[in-house]
Amino acid sequence: MGSDSKPDWVPDEDGCRSESSSGSQSMHFNSPPADQSSQGFADPLSQGVVEQLHYFRELVESVTGGLFVLDEQGRFEYANPMGLDTIKWPKEEVLGYHFLKFVSPDYYLPAMKAWQDVVAGNSGAFELESVQGDGGTRHLLIGYCPLKLGGSPKYSINFLDIGSLKSLEHQLRRSQEQVNSLYQQQNHYLRQLECQYYSLLENAGYIATILDEEGVYVYGNPVAERYLGLKQGQLAGRHLDDVFGPEQGRQRHAMIQDILAGQLTHFEDKLEIDGKTLYFDIHCWPLPAECGQKRRVLLFAADITEAKKTQGALRQSEELFRTIFDSSNDSIVIWDRDYRFLFSNKAALAVMRREHSQVVGHSLDEVLAWNPDYLNLWKGRISQVFGTGLPERVEDKLFYEGQEHYSESVLFPLREGQDGIFAVGAIYRDVTDNRRAVRALAESEHRFRSLADAAFEGIVIHDHGIIVDCNQRYAEFLGLSREELVGRNGLEFVHPDDRKNVPGVEQHDYPYLCTSRMICGDGSLRTVEYQGRSIQWDGRQLRVVSARDITERQKMERELAQTRQRLQELHRQMYLGSMSAFLAHELNQPLTVMELTLSESLRHCEDSDSGRAMRKIIQNNLRQIQRATETIQKFRRFFKMASFDTEQIISIEPVVRRIKTSLQESARQAHIDIVLDPSLKDLPDLIFSDLAMEQICVVLMQNAVDAADPQRPNRLVVSGCVVDHGVELSFCDDCGGVACELCDRIFEPFFTTKSGSLGLGLEIVRRILTACGGSIRLQNEQGKGCCFIVRIPFTAS
DSSP: OOTTTOTTTTTOSSSEHHHHHOOOOOSSSOOOOGGGGGGGTHHHHHHEEEEHHHHHHHHHHSSSEEEEEOOOOBEEEEEEEEHHHHTTGGGGTTTTTTTGGGOOOHHHHHHHHHHHHHHOOOOHHHHEEOOOSSSOOOEEEEEEEEEESSSSEEEEEEEEGGGGHHHHHHHHHHHHHHHHHTTTTSOOHHHHHHHHHHHHHHSSEEEEEEETTTBBEEEEEEHHHHHTTOOOOOOOTHHHHHHHHHHHHHHHHHHHHHHTSSSEEEEEEEETTTTTEEEEEEEEEEEEEOOTTOEEEEEEEEEEEHHHHHHHHHHHHHHHHHHHHOOSSSSEEOOOTTEEEEOHHHHHHHHHTTTTTTTTTSSHHHTTOHHHHHHHHHHHHHHHHHHHHHOOOEEEEEETTEEEEEEEEEEEEOOOOOEEEEEEEEEEEEEEEHHHHHHHHHHHHHHHHHHHHHHEEEEEEEETTEEEEOOHHHHHHTTTTTHHTTTTTGGGBOOOOGGGGSSSSSOOSSSSEEEEEEOTSSSSSSEEEEEEEEETTTTTEEEEEEEEEEEHHHHHHHHHHHHHHHHHHHHHHHHHHHHHHHHHHHHHHHHHHHHHHHHHHTTOOOOOHHHHHHHHHHHHHHHHHHHHHHHHHHHHHHOOOOOOTOOOEEHHHHHHHHHHHHHHHHHHHEEEEEEEOOGGSSSSSSOOOHHHHHHHHHHHHHHHHHHHHTSSSEEEEEEEETTTEEEEEEEESSSSOOOOOGGGGTTTTTTTTSTTTSSOOOHHHHHHHHTTTTTTEEEETTTTTTEEEEEEEBBBB
């Protein structure tokens, strides 16, 4: 068999069928020529057979399942296009070849068993793995059956890809039935065609019925009988009136006439069956009739009840959404690509002040014709959403009816499956009242903030310590901006030692008044007086606190206290000065007389044992008188503070060296080493009293010598440096320092820790330095040592 040959029962491409190799004439399925009318083709019945056969050939060629015909040798005689496409072999490499060529070796045995079964006249099905023309394999479900045709035996093989079995099940069943019906025709084509036709309808998954022109059922497949509640074979011969009742019977009978006239090819029908309402989608065709037969119609009906329910649910959903949209206070509209309104809810109609019929179906140009700029703006927005497919949020401000109107809108695309955007919707909201309220609130807040910022006190609002807001004055206190403060814990800016004094952060003991030190942004400290109370704000209990900077006030209070103390000390010193002057006057004369008398007595003492004893007594008395005189002079100098010569130019280093030399012996006994730092030689000359410089050095260096521990080595270092407008001298020792509780009193008159001392040395030094515009301060480290730092201006005042 050649690769292009066809079996004798397959019609040619031009509609002809070969009558094997007997050489008999060909039959054309088209209208027969005039000279053949006597051979039977003028017979309407034969003409119908040819037309039906041609129809079924096209059906076999276009069927979506694979269909093969094998001869008695197992070679392929016919393969439809879908079968060739499925196994991926060209037609010339299939026809004439044995079927095992296309079977995987692992499936030879089941394939041969199926072949033996079909040769024995049986039908069946089995799974098979086929060898594809592209080298791959595919699992197929094979159905086989013998064909009852004239001549040599033929066998039909149809198959489906198992992977797509469910989607092709209905088509496979139709194809197999059609092929079986087609291959069962024999000499009388019409009867064979009808048998195949009825077999197709019997196995269809939908309702199939045939009625004659009088409304009598000629045929009803099992599906139709099952829907009508009839047993098999009970529908044929019954009239429409018997099945549906007289009224519906007349209506359906009228439809038959329209079908026969070609005026009706498709309609929907509704039936009440067992109390249920069913809907059907019906396609209908008139059937050709043989001579003497009644005209008939064929009806195919598919149950669309579920589809109807879905459509009903969809309509209900649409109504529900329409009700929701119409109940919304926001305006909702939908446009197509031509800017025509597809939908507008009631709120949008109210805004546009138009009826539904004046908006839906009309163009945006008609609605916004009163404002061309606004029209073009919205057209551009709609086009942009169509182009990008992304939603867009916009705000508008319009002036009409004598006032400004504000609106917010959201445009969004509407898609239908994978077909892209078919419309653009928009939700429009008039926010004019809201904007006015926000503006009024902002103005109110601005007024209150201006008032708060104008306050002389800092104001802060916090929520359990977390700063919510503050005025500008509070931010200035801390040296930070308002933005840097909001959200931070207010306790961060309170000195750790004072945090326990700030109530109300974790407790609710408001109102309150307290004082604490504030840590500013630059690290400096301020003393602040806080006063706060609780407030209700936005449903929360917050605290509002006023902060008053009392640093300067406290400084003034301290200065006032110091001034008062100084005045008291001055009054005391004035009193002591007066007393000392009186005592000096009253004691000085008797002491002078006593000194002269004793001196004269000393001169007359004999040089004998008794005279020498008397001389010793008199000399001792003279020493005591001199001591008393020196004590009186110290009091007089302290309270009189004789002025020093400030016009003298002095060098510091020689003065310090002279004092070191004078204290050398006492320093040795105290086991202290006095070291003069080389920096003293680099100090510039000063206009200062040489006597005052000596007194300063004597007091400070003698203090170190007196504080030294003779049981261990001690050290005193005197150094100097130039500072702004003067010099600084440092007297630093390691003699144990001063007790911390005594540091504030060492400059007080008559305060001393040494026996036999008047406690006036440091007070004299402080007075000298204060008088010339200088200063003295103490740096103390208890247990180690102390350092007196003296500052003297270049030109003493």
